[in-house]
Amino acid sequence: MLDINDLALHGLTLRQLATIEQLADVTGLDSEAIGTALDQAVADGRAIAARGAYMITPAGREHLDAVYPGAFAALRSDAQLVSTLADFEHGINKKNLALMTSWQTIVIDGTEQPNDHSDSDHDAKVIDRLAQLHDRATVLLAPFADADALCKRFLARLDDALQKVDHGEHDYVSSVRIDSYHTVWYQMHEHLLRVMGEERDE
Template sequence: MNAVLHAVRVKGIASEAAIVDATGLSLGEVERELATLEGDELVLRRPSRKRPGWVLTEEGRIHHGAQLAAAHDDAELAAIAEHYEGFLAVNAQVKTVSAKWQHATDDAARFELIDRIETLHGRAAPVLERAGAAAERYGRYGARLGAALEKLEDDQRFFVSPLVDSYHTVWFECHEDFLLTLGRTRAGEGSE
């Protein structure tokens, strides 16, 4: 499966830097792959001053869906589904803490929420590490979530801001990846 195409699909709109964060590829590798994908009419650059980035074309969505469907055998999908259950075991709590963060008005409340997200991360990280054995990209989510927590110490945007690789942003992308891979929807499982 093409990692750049997958990152654009999961993110919806993705800058080159965001694709680098998501894939671990170098900026040069990402730029070359985007140029190839653009030439194949699978992605296009979204011209927007507010939120520019790369998006999939309709053909890109079809191509990605076919790649993803062929990317995992039944045993891998069963393992991913099992690890997804572990992810879901903390998902609602992560969403609750993230929502509370957006309404916290004082430092004491925010420090408490940071402690809570660190505790939840302690439960989620082993799940993603094990999921990474079935599909390497899930291990990257765990690493990205850990990096967001480290940056949160100095920059509070790394809790929920969509403008950086924040904990909430990476969590949302990981959830989206599980759903796409397993052929599920947020509405179907009640996690909108």
């Protein structure tokens, strides 16, 4: 597994640009530990800091690419996890992408248009499908949640986003400005691929 310094860097690969508080939310580490790790990353040239946020550098990515094989060797050699990721990648992940398209667009007179969310029936059906997909994802990814604390945390964050959606905060379906279901799913997918040494199939 990754040590604290590498986990902070890894978090930057999932959020791209992030504050200490945002990385603490992603990784589950406390803010003080994240801050210390990021200070070291900046000193090592593996991250840059600007206006209270951090971004990984090419040197940081190169460092992680060298660290991942050893840190995740046990997970990458687990046949069940390899199979689970393949099922996720070619099945439920594609369904999630289609579902998000259904949320963001709507067909009117045979033409696909941006969804202005005035059709509450359409939106309710998409949210119902999202809840069903979430249940399936939780079951499918259980082997990863058992083997990897960060994956377990991602599933909990997805559950939090879905609960907000259920309480009427519909921005939590796909808004990029917050930790919406779509945003957290994207981060989780990127994490799984990096853990297992795979590329996006999109």
